[in-house]
Amino acid sequence: xxxxxxIWAYLEDVFDPEVPVLTVVDLGVVRSVELSxxxxxxxxxxxxxxxxxxxxxxxxxxxxxxxxGVTNTEVDLVLAPAWTTDWITEEGKNKLREYGxxxxxxxxxxSVLFADPIVVPCPRCKSKNTRLISQFGSTACxxxxxxxxxxxxxxxFKCLR
Amino acid sequence: xxxxxxxxxxxxxxxxxxxHRLSEWCGHGPILEEDIAMTNLSLDFIGQATELFxxxxxxxxxxxxxxxxxxxxxxxxYKNALLVEQPNGDFGMTMMRQFILxxxxxxxxxxxxxxxxxxxxxxxxxxxxxxxxxxxxSSEWVIRLGDGxxxxxxxxxxxxxxxxxxxxxxxxxxxxxxxxxxxxTIPSMDGLEEEWKQNVDAVLQEATLSIPxxxxxxEGGRKGMHSEHLGYILTELQYxxxxxxGLEW
Numbered sequence: 021x022x023x024x025x026x027i028w029a030y031l032e033d034v035f036d037p038e039v040p041v042l043t044v045v046d047l048g049v050v051r052s053v054e055l056s057x058x059x060x061x062x063x064x065x066x067x068x069x070x071x072x073x074x075x076x077x078x079x080x081x082x083x084x085x086x087x088x089g090v091t092n093t094e095v096d097l098v099l100a101p102a103w104t105t106d107w108i109t110e111e112g113k114n115k116l117r118e119y120g121x122x123x124x125x126x127x128x129x130x131s132v133l134f135a136d137p138i139v140v141p142c143p144r145c146k147s148k149n150t151r152l153i154s155q156f157g158s159t160a161c162x163x164x165x166x167x168x169x170x171x172x173x174x175x176x177f178k179c180l181r
Numbered sequence: 182x183x184x185x186x187x188x189x190x191x192x193x194x195x196x197x198x199x200x201h202r203l204s205e206w207c208g209h210g211p212i213l214e215e216d217i218a219m220t221n222l223s224l225d226f227i228g229q230a231t232e233l234f235x236x237x238x239x240x241x242x243x244x245x246x247x248x249x250x251x252x253x254x255x256x257x258x259y260k261n262a263l264l265v266e267q268p269n270g271d272f273g274m275t276m277m278r279q280f281i282l283x284x285x286x287x288x289x290x291x292x293x294x295x296x297x298x299x300x301x302x303x304x305x306x307x308x309x310x311x312x313x314x315x316x317x318x319s320s321e322w323v324i325r326l327g328d329g330x331x332x333x334x335x336x337x338x339x340x341x342x343x344x345x346x347x348x349x350x351x352x353x354x355x356x357x358x359x360x361x362x363x364x365x366t367i368p369s370m371d372g373l374e375e376e377w378k379q380n381v382d383a384v385l386q387e388a389t390l391s392i393p394x395x396x397x398x399x400e401g402g403r404k405g406m407h408s409e410h411l412g413y414i415l416t417e418l419q420y421x422x423x424x425x426x427g428l429e430w
Contacts, residue, residue, distance in 0.1 A: 066228075066307075068224070068225060068228060068311060069225055069228030069229045069231070069232060069304075069307050069308060069311060070223075070224035070227050070228025070229070070231070071228065072224070098303075099232065099300075099303040099304060099307050100299070100302070100303035100306060100307075101306070102303070102306040102307045102310060103307075129313065130310075130313035130314050130316075130317055133317060133321075133383070133384070134387075153214060154215070154217065154218055155218065155314065155317070155318055156214070156217050156218035156221040156222075156318075157217065157221075158217070159221075160221050160224055160225065164214065178314075180310050181310065
């Protein structure tokens, strides 16, 4: 009989299709696992409203569970509480950095205009002398930065709260 | 029609139509970063529309899906504000339209987060986080262009002059809102207008732009009375589903 702990371990093997270095657990999109005699219910939440990866994540989870012999898996999508980058695990943040994506920094409220720009250290050379190129990057969850020291252009996984 | 369904359609149609307008910039942005920015914004709005329509379909209880609602209604069934269907114009025009809308959606979602209706509150909480980004982005561009060169200042002032007549409609409310506030589905909207106006004034002042003194206002979108532009949008938006009903890919 499979346990909830095992299900969580299986989920550690399901990767985010857009940031493949992160598992869905690292990303914090898996909110709960409920096992009963008849079924396995896994609840996930989207990062952004329009995140095109959610359907794929749902399919990948079901596929992984079938591969592990867990039948009757049901994936439920909930909106509340709304996902925040605070749910990305420490391990996830380290993986991001190693992959060349700067992890979310502690940022002030986004709607505050004229605030001092935040410092996003370069994931390659660790310099803090970097600049924002665009608040929007290759996916909804990322912004685009460049390092002024080593000139590395890189993605920043922007803080969402 | 059920007031909650009507309210969800108004909010959802604003999201869908502005999302469609922004998507028209795909491949045409003035610089690559803004091309990407506008498609990202578009994705957020279409995502919000999807959730709002999905929920409207559930509340309505007639089995309509989010796709049915997005693609298979007639022009008068769309309840978006006239502002969001206005043509993109130049980049400054698009940013000004976006700014007027974002400055309103920010205080709106702040309130809707406290909706008595749990699903609407959840959609609002998700949307609020995204709207903060949108607002910052459009505000910065309005300031950069307004307080920029002589030409950028003149052009974005013209955009403001053109679009301001559609701004007041965002605050339109009628018996639909009154009923939902009275029965606790949505919270009171006290202070919304003031907060929106403060957001607008602070940025326009920084941008050295002035609100036109001509107070002429256009409205009608919330009742399904649109400018001619919506018809063209729907022609493109609905083409595939009208030509090949039920098409999936």
